Amino acid sequence: MIVDGRVQGVGFRHYTQLKAMECSINGWVRNRDDQKVEIDAEGEESNIQKFIEEIKKGPSPFASVSNVEVKIVNTPSHTPSHTPSFRVKYS
Numbered sequence: 264m265i266v267d268g269r270v271q272g273v274g275f276r277h278y279t280q281l282k283a284m285e286c287s288i289n290g291w292v293r294n295r296d297d298q299k300v301e302i303d304a305e306g307e308e309s310n311i312q313k314f315i316e317e318i319k320k321g322p323s324p325f326a327s328v329s330n331v332e333v334k335i336v337n338t339p340s341h342t343p344s345h346t347p348s349f350r351v352k353y354s
Contacts, residue, residue: 266300266318268329275300276351278322283349286314293352304349 266275271294279292279302288311290304304314321328 264302264304264315264318264334265295265332266302266328266330267332268321269325269327270300270321271298273326274322275326278326279318280349280351282314282317286310286317288314289348291350291352 276292276294279300282288283290283292283304286306288304288306290302292300292302295301302318304311306314315331315333319328319331
C-alpha cells in the first residue's frame with residue numbers, strides 16, 4: 264500500500280507499526296524518496312481492512328493522509344504466523 268499526504272516526519276511509521284501489531288498484521292513500513300510511505304501488510308482479510316481504516320486516520324493532527332493506494336495480492340498458500348511481526352525499514 265502507498266500512503267500519500269503529510270506522512271513523513273510526523274511519527275507515521277511508528278503509528279503504522281503499533282496499529283499493525285494491534286491488528287495482528289505482519290509486514291513492514293518504510294519512507295519513500297517521493298515523500299510517500301510504503302506498507303507491505305499480511306494478515307486475515309478482516310484484520311487487513313481494520314488496519315487500512317486505521318492507516319487512513321493517521322497518527323495525529325500533525326499528519327494528514329490524502330490518499331491510500333491499496334494493491335491486494337492473495338497468497339492462499341501462505342500460512343500467517345501466530346506471532347505478528349511488523350517492522351520499520353530504514354532505507
